Amino acid sequence: MNKVSCSAKVAFKKVTHVIFDLDGLLLAGTFEFFAICAVSDTEPLYTKAAQNVVGKYGKTYTYDIKQRVLGFTGADAAKQVIKLLDLPLTWEEYYNLVKEQYPLVMSDASLMPGAERLVRHFHSKQVPIAVATSSGQDTYDLKVSKHKSLFSLFSHVVTGGTDPEVERGKPSPDIFLVCASRFKDKPKPEQCLVFEDAPNGVQAALGAGMQVVWVPDKQTDENLGKMATLKLNSLDEVKPELFGLPPLKQ
Incomplete structure:
Protein backbone atom coordinates (compact mmCIF):
# COMPACT_ATOMS: atom_id res chain seq x y z
CA MET A 1 0.00 0.00 0.00
CA THR A 30 13.89 18.88 -15.88
CA PHE A 31 15.04 21.48 -13.42
CA GLU A 32 13.78 24.81 -12.37
CA PHE A 33 16.72 26.89 -13.48
CA PHE A 34 19.52 25.99 -11.07
CA ALA A 35 17.24 23.81 -8.95
CA ILE A 36 16.83 20.10 -8.45
CA CYS A 37 13.85 18.19 -9.68
CA ALA A 38 12.70 14.71 -8.78
CA VAL A 39 12.72 12.10 -11.50
CA SER A 40 12.43 8.60 -10.08
CA ASP A 41 15.24 6.46 -11.55
CA THR A 42 16.19 8.62 -14.52
CA GLU A 43 18.96 11.21 -14.53
CA PRO A 44 17.49 14.71 -14.28
CA LEU A 45 18.18 16.58 -17.49
CA TYR A 46 19.34 19.65 -15.65
CA THR A 47 21.91 17.58 -13.77
CA LYS A 48 23.35 16.61 -17.12
CA ALA A 49 23.46 20.22 -18.29
CA ALA A 50 25.07 21.44 -15.05
CA GLN A 51 27.55 18.58 -14.97
CA ASN A 52 28.54 19.26 -18.57
CA VAL A 53 29.64 22.70 -17.39
CA VAL A 54 31.20 22.02 -13.99
CA GLY A 55 32.88 18.83 -15.20
CA LYS A 56 35.19 20.92 -17.34
CA TYR A 57 36.64 22.25 -14.08
CA GLY A 58 37.00 18.86 -12.41
CA LYS A 59 33.87 19.33 -10.27
CA THR A 60 30.78 17.21 -9.66
CA TYR A 61 27.24 18.57 -9.42
CA THR A 62 26.18 16.43 -6.47
CA TYR A 63 22.76 15.72 -4.99
CA ASP A 64 23.76 17.71 -1.91
CA ILE A 65 24.41 20.80 -4.04
CA LYS A 66 21.10 20.32 -5.86
CA GLN A 67 19.31 20.25 -2.52
CA ARG A 68 20.95 23.49 -1.43
CA VAL A 69 19.74 25.41 -4.48
CA LEU A 70 16.32 23.77 -4.65
CA GLY A 71 13.71 26.23 -5.92
CA PHE A 72 16.11 29.16 -6.30
CA THR A 73 15.91 31.40 -9.34
CA GLY A 74 18.78 32.29 -11.70
CA ALA A 75 21.18 34.71 -10.00
CA ASP A 76 20.84 33.49 -6.41
CA ALA A 77 21.26 29.82 -7.29
CA ALA A 78 24.10 30.46 -9.74
CA LYS A 79 25.99 32.35 -7.04
CA GLN A 80 25.51 29.42 -4.66
CA VAL A 81 26.80 26.92 -7.22
CA ILE A 82 29.89 29.06 -7.86
CA LYS A 83 30.53 29.33 -4.12
CA LEU A 84 29.88 25.68 -3.24
CA LEU A 85 32.02 24.31 -6.06
CA ASP A 86 34.63 27.09 -5.97
CA LEU A 87 34.37 27.57 -9.72
CA PRO A 88 36.65 30.08 -11.47
CA LEU A 89 33.61 31.75 -13.08
CA THR A 90 31.27 34.63 -12.42
CA TRP A 91 27.67 33.65 -11.83
CA GLU A 92 26.79 35.26 -15.17
CA GLU A 93 29.34 33.10 -16.99
CA TYR A 94 28.05 29.96 -15.30
CA TYR A 95 24.45 30.93 -16.04
CA ASN A 96 25.18 31.43 -19.73
CA LEU A 97 27.21 28.22 -20.07
CA VAL A 98 24.42 26.12 -18.55
CA LYS A 99 21.82 27.93 -20.61
CA GLU A 100 23.73 26.90 -23.74
CA GLN A 101 23.14 23.29 -22.73
CA TYR A 102 19.38 23.71 -22.54
CA PRO A 103 18.50 23.10 -26.19
CA LEU A 104 20.53 19.89 -25.98
CA VAL A 105 18.75 18.39 -22.98
CA MET A 106 15.54 20.17 -22.02
CA SER A 107 13.33 19.52 -25.02
CA ASP A 108 13.18 15.84 -24.03
CA ALA A 109 11.15 16.55 -20.89
Missing part, protein backbone atom coordinates in the same frame (compact mmCIF):
# COMPACT_ATOMS: atom_id res chain seq x y z
CA ASN A 2 1.33 3.45 -0.88
CA LYS A 3 2.16 5.69 1.99
CA VAL A 4 0.08 8.84 2.28
CA SER A 5 0.68 11.25 5.13
CA CYS A 6 -0.25 14.71 6.29
CA SER A 7 0.76 17.17 8.94
CA ALA A 8 -1.13 16.64 12.18
CA LYS A 9 -1.17 20.39 12.63
CA VAL A 10 -3.11 21.13 9.45
CA ALA A 11 -6.67 20.08 8.59
CA PHE A 12 -7.95 19.82 5.04
CA LYS A 13 -10.01 22.80 3.92
CA LYS A 14 -12.15 23.31 0.85
CA VAL A 15 -10.46 25.10 -2.05
CA THR A 16 -11.59 26.40 -5.43
CA HIS A 17 -8.34 26.98 -7.36
CA VAL A 18 -5.23 24.87 -8.00
CA ILE A 19 -1.63 25.94 -8.63
CA PHE A 20 1.01 23.52 -9.91
CA ASP A 21 4.78 23.70 -9.71
CA LEU A 22 6.43 22.54 -12.94
CA ASP A 23 9.75 20.71 -12.61
CA GLY A 24 9.68 17.33 -10.92
CA LEU A 25 5.95 17.73 -10.36
CA LEU A 26 4.38 17.95 -13.82
CA LEU A 27 7.51 17.44 -15.90
CA ALA A 28 10.10 14.73 -15.38
CA GLY A 29 13.76 15.09 -16.14
CA SER A 110 8.40 13.99 -20.29
CA LEU A 111 5.32 14.14 -18.09
CA MET A 112 5.35 12.78 -14.55
CA PRO A 113 3.00 9.89 -13.71
CA GLY A 114 -0.54 11.08 -13.12
CA ALA A 115 0.15 14.64 -14.29
CA GLU A 116 -1.85 14.66 -17.52
CA ARG A 117 -4.82 12.85 -16.01
CA LEU A 118 -5.05 15.29 -13.10
CA VAL A 119 -4.64 18.44 -15.19
CA ARG A 120 -7.24 17.32 -17.75
CA HIS A 121 -9.61 16.32 -14.96
CA PHE A 122 -9.49 19.73 -13.30
CA HIS A 123 -9.88 21.48 -16.65
CA SER A 124 -12.88 19.32 -17.61
CA LYS A 125 -14.53 20.13 -14.28
CA GLN A 126 -13.85 23.86 -14.78
CA VAL A 127 -11.53 24.08 -11.78
CA PRO A 128 -9.24 27.10 -12.40
CA ILE A 129 -5.64 25.89 -12.70
CA ALA A 130 -2.32 27.67 -13.18
CA VAL A 131 1.43 27.01 -13.13
CA ALA A 132 3.96 28.75 -10.88
CA THR A 133 7.54 27.90 -11.86
CA SER A 134 10.91 29.39 -10.95
CA SER A 135 11.95 28.98 -14.59
CA GLY A 136 12.26 31.97 -16.89
CA GLN A 137 9.88 32.34 -19.83
CA ASP A 138 12.29 31.07 -22.50
CA THR A 139 13.22 28.06 -20.40
CA TYR A 140 9.58 27.28 -19.69
CA ASP A 141 8.73 27.44 -23.40
CA LEU A 142 11.52 24.99 -24.17
CA LYS A 143 10.53 22.53 -21.46
CA VAL A 144 6.85 22.31 -22.45
CA SER A 145 7.47 22.33 -26.22
CA LYS A 146 6.43 18.66 -26.55
CA HIS A 147 3.29 19.14 -24.48
CA LYS A 148 1.75 22.38 -25.76
CA SER A 149 -1.81 21.02 -25.91
CA LEU A 150 -1.75 20.06 -22.23
CA PHE A 151 -0.20 23.30 -21.01
CA SER A 152 -2.67 25.33 -23.05
CA LEU A 153 -5.30 24.19 -20.52
CA PHE A 154 -3.88 26.35 -17.76
CA SER A 155 -5.45 29.71 -17.01
CA HIS A 156 -1.98 31.28 -16.83
CA VAL A 157 1.66 30.58 -16.09
CA VAL A 158 3.92 32.61 -13.80
CA THR A 159 7.60 32.24 -14.72
CA GLY A 160 9.36 33.51 -11.62
CA GLY A 161 12.77 33.70 -13.24
CA THR A 162 11.70 36.54 -15.53
CA ASP A 163 8.44 37.89 -14.11
CA PRO A 164 9.01 41.42 -12.74
CA GLU A 165 6.28 41.00 -10.12
CA VAL A 166 8.04 38.03 -8.53
CA GLU A 167 10.63 39.88 -6.49
CA ARG A 168 11.90 36.92 -4.47
CA GLY A 169 12.19 33.25 -5.37
CA LYS A 170 11.04 30.28 -3.31
CA PRO A 171 10.99 29.76 -0.32
CA SER A 172 9.51 33.27 -0.28
CA PRO A 173 5.76 33.19 -1.05
CA ASP A 174 5.89 35.82 -3.82
CA ILE A 175 5.37 33.53 -6.80
CA PHE A 176 2.24 31.87 -5.37
CA LEU A 177 0.69 35.17 -4.32
CA VAL A 178 1.31 36.61 -7.78
CA CYS A 179 -0.11 33.47 -9.39
CA ALA A 180 -3.28 33.60 -7.28
CA SER A 181 -3.79 37.28 -8.10
CA ARG A 182 -3.87 36.51 -11.82
CA PHE A 183 -6.87 34.20 -11.76
CA LYS A 184 -9.80 36.12 -13.22
CA ASP A 185 -11.84 35.96 -10.01
CA LYS A 186 -8.80 36.69 -7.78
CA PRO A 187 -9.29 34.06 -5.07
CA LYS A 188 -7.98 34.52 -1.55
CA PRO A 189 -4.79 32.55 -0.79
CA GLU A 190 -6.69 30.12 1.43
CA GLN A 191 -8.88 29.20 -1.55
CA CYS A 192 -5.83 27.91 -3.44
CA LEU A 193 -4.26 24.44 -3.30
CA VAL A 194 -0.62 24.09 -4.38
CA PHE A 195 1.06 20.94 -5.73
CA GLU A 196 4.83 20.94 -5.14
CA ASP A 197 7.78 18.54 -5.18
CA ALA A 198 10.37 20.79 -3.52
CA PRO A 199 10.71 21.60 0.20
CA ASN A 200 11.36 25.26 -0.67
CA GLY A 201 8.12 25.23 -2.65
CA VAL A 202 6.25 23.76 0.30
CA GLN A 203 7.59 26.55 2.49
CA ALA A 204 6.64 29.17 -0.10
CA ALA A 205 3.08 27.87 -0.44
CA LEU A 206 2.54 27.73 3.32
CA GLY A 207 4.00 31.21 3.62
CA ALA A 208 1.43 32.39 1.09
CA GLY A 209 -1.35 31.03 3.31
CA MET A 210 -2.18 28.12 1.00
CA GLN A 211 -2.53 24.39 1.54
CA VAL A 212 0.10 22.31 -0.23
CA VAL A 213 0.27 18.73 -1.46
CA TRP A 214 3.90 17.58 -1.44
CA VAL A 215 5.06 14.94 -3.97
CA PRO A 216 8.80 14.66 -3.20
CA ASP A 217 11.55 12.74 -4.89
CA LYS A 218 12.37 9.48 -3.11
CA GLN A 219 15.82 10.82 -2.23
CA THR A 220 14.48 13.95 -0.52
CA ASP A 221 14.68 14.06 3.27
CA GLU A 222 11.05 13.82 4.41
CA ASN A 223 11.74 16.14 7.33
CA LEU A 224 12.33 19.01 4.91
CA GLY A 225 8.67 19.15 3.91
CA LYS A 226 7.04 17.75 7.01
CA MET A 227 4.72 20.74 7.40
CA ALA A 228 3.03 20.07 4.05
CA THR A 229 -0.74 19.65 4.28
CA LEU A 230 -0.49 16.26 2.57
CA LYS A 231 2.40 14.11 1.32
CA LEU A 232 1.97 11.70 -1.60
CA ASN A 233 4.31 9.44 -3.54
CA SER A 234 2.81 10.32 -6.91
CA LEU A 235 0.13 12.43 -8.57
CA ASP A 236 -1.58 9.11 -9.26
CA GLU A 237 -2.52 9.07 -5.56
CA VAL A 238 -4.31 12.44 -5.55
CA LYS A 239 -7.85 12.50 -4.13
CA PRO A 240 -9.20 15.97 -5.02
CA GLU A 241 -12.34 15.40 -2.96
CA LEU A 242 -10.25 15.77 0.23
CA PHE A 243 -10.12 19.48 -0.60
CA GLY A 244 -13.70 19.82 -1.83
CA LEU A 245 -12.78 19.39 -5.51
CA PRO A 246 -14.47 17.02 -8.00
CA PRO A 247 -13.23 13.42 -7.53
CA LEU A 248 -11.31 11.62 -10.23
CA LYS A 249 -13.04 8.80 -12.06
CA GLN A 250 -11.75 5.42 -10.95
